[in-house]
Amino acid sequence: MPVVIQSVDPHSYGEKAGIKAGDTLLRVNGNSIADVLDYRFYITETKITLDLVDGKGTAYSARIKKGEYDDIGLEFETYLMDKQHTCKNKCIFCFVDQMPKGMRETLYVKDDDSRMSFLFGNYITLTNLTDEEISRIIKMRISPVNISVHTTDPALRVKMMANPRAASSLEYLKRLCDGRIKVNTQLVLCPGINDGPALEKTLEDLGRLYPNLQSIACVPVGLTRYREGLFPLRAYEKENAGQTIDVIDAFAARMEKKYGERVAYPSDEFFLKAQRPIPPAEYYGEFSQLENGVGLIALLKDEFESALRLDEESGCKGEFTIATGVGAYGLIRSLSEMVMAKHPGVKIEVWGIVNRFFGENITVAGLVTGRDIVAQLWGKRLGNKLLLPSVMLRHEQDRFLDNYTIKDIESQLGVPVKTVDNDGFMLYNAMTGRE
Known part of the structure; x- marks a missing residue:
C-alpha cells in the first residue's frame, strides 16, 4: 500500500538520502509496505533500499546504510500508516x-x-x-x-x-x-x-x-x-x-x-x-x-512501605486531601495513616468518590469523573493541595472522562491539584509535600 510521507526529520538518514515530505513510499528492500509493522520490520536491516515516487510522480530509489535498529526519520500522517481497525463484535459486557x-x-x-x-x-x-x-x-x-x-x-x-x-x-x-x-x-x-x-x-x-x-x-x-x-x-x-x-x-x-x-x-x-x-x-x-x-494495589503498597522505611526524616508538614475511587479508599486511608504517624506535622484527608456519573457499581479510580470530584468535595476543607490518581485522566493527562480539566477542578474547588502516578514512592513524596 503506497504511503505518503508527511515529514522527514532534519539531519536524519532519510533527509541525507534525498527523501522529501510529500514523496510516496512504495517498498522497502522489495517488500510492499501495508502498515507500520511492515515498515518497522523491514527498516531494521543495516542496508535498505526504498522505492519511492516524488511529488511530481517520478519514481526513484534511496539507499541507506545505518545501524540495525536506527530510525531513518520518516513520519507519516498516522502512526499506524492506515486506519485503525475497529471491533466487529457486539460483546454482552462491552463498556x-x-x-x-x-x-x-x-x-x-x-x-x-x-x-x-x-x-x-x-x-x-x-x-x-x-x-x-x-x-x-x-x-x-x-x-x-x-x-x-x-x-x-x-x-x-x-x-x-x-x-x-x-x-x-x-x-x-x-x-x-x-x-x-x-x-x-x-x-x-x-x-x-x-x-x-x-x-x-x-x-x-x-x-x-x-x-x-x-x-x-x-x-x-x-x-x-x-x-x-x-x-x-x-x-x-x-x-x-x-x-x-x-x-x-x-x-x-x-x-x-x-x-x-x-x-x-x-x-x-x-x-x-x-x-x-x-x-x-x-x-x-x-x-x-x-x-x-x-496487582496494582499490592505493588503500590509494597513500594510505599519501602519509601516509608527509607525515609530518615520525620518533620514534614502540610495539609493535603486525596480523592480516589471507592475501591481504593481503604488502602489509601491506611497509607495516609502511616505517613501521619511518622510525620506528625502532616494532615491528610482521604475521600472515596462515589461514581454518580457511571453508577455506584463502578468503584475504580480510573473511571471517576471531574464533576463527581467537584460535587463531593465542594465546601470541604482541602488543605494545601488536592492529590488525584493520574489514571483519572486520559493519556495526554489533560482531561477527565467527562471533559473536565485540572484547571476546572482547581478553579471550582479553589485548591491546587497534583496528579500522582500509581507509584508508591511518588505517592509517598506527594503525601509528605516533597513533590
Whole structure:
C-alpha cells in the first residue's frame, strides 16, 4: 500500500538520502509496505533500499546504510500508516456500549487492532484477523500479543461476543503459541455465564498453551447505569466473587506446582468485591497484568512501605486531601495513616468518590469523573493541595472522562491539584509535600 510521507526529520538518514515530505513510499528492500509493522520490520536491516515516487510522480530509489535498529526519520500522517481497525463484535459486557451520550468522540471507538496490541498493549479478540495476518505476526516475531479470550467454549464465545467468527478465531490462539509468540490473555467474567465450570474449562484449556501463553488476567464485568436495552447482566457480590477467586487460585496453585508460575490471577477488584485481603506482592510474580488492574494495589503498597522505611526524616508538614475511587479508599486511608504517624506535622484527608456519573457499581479510580470530584468535595476543607490518581485522566493527562480539566477542578474547588502516578514512592513524596 503506497504511503505518503508527511515529514522527514532534519539531519536524519532519510533527509541525507534525498527523501522529501510529500514523496510516496512504495517498498522497502522489495517488500510492499501495508502498515507500520511492515515498515518497522523491514527498516531494521543495516542496508535498505526504498522505492519511492516524488511529488511530481517520478519514481526513484534511496539507499541507506545505518545501524540495525536506527530510525531513518520518516513520519507519516498516522502512526499506524492506515486506519485503525475497529471491533466487529457486539460483546454482552462491552463498556463502550454502556457510555452515556455527549462525551468526547474517542471514547466511543471500539479498538480491535493487532498492531495496537503489539505497540501499546491493547487487547484484541482475534475476530478481525485473517490467516495471512497471523502468519505475518509469526514471521515478524511480534511479541507479546494481548488477547481477550473470555471463554474457550466456542459456542459460549459466540454468544458472548455476538460474532460467528468468535468460535473459529480461537484456533489462532493456539497457532500463535505454537509459533512461539508470547501471549497474555484476559477473561472478562460475567456471573452465571462464563465463570464457575465454564471458567474451570477455560483455565485448563489456556494452561495447556503454557509457556508461550504467559498470563491470564480474570476481571469482573463492569456495569454502568446506562444499560437500557442491553444484555441482562448482574454484578459480582461478596459470595460469588470469593468463589471465583477460589477457582482461579486452585488452577494457579496447580500451575505453580508444575511450572513454578501461577500464570492466572484475579484482578484487584475481585478481592475488593469478595472483601478479602489483597495478596502480598510475591503472589503476582512479575506483575505482567498491571494494566488489567492485577496487582496494582499490592505493588503500590509494597513500594510505599519501602519509601516509608527509607525515609530518615520525620518533620514534614502540610495539609493535603486525596480523592480516589471507592475501591481504593481503604488502602489509601491506611497509607495516609502511616505517613501521619511518622510525620506528625502532616494532615491528610482521604475521600472515596462515589461514581454518580457511571453508577455506584463502578468503584475504580480510573473511571471517576471531574464533576463527581467537584460535587463531593465542594465546601470541604482541602488543605494545601488536592492529590488525584493520574489514571483519572486520559493519556495526554489533560482531561477527565467527562471533559473536565485540572484547571476546572482547581478553579471550582479553589485548591491546587497534583496528579500522582500509581507509584508508591511518588505517592509517598506527594503525601509528605516533597513533590
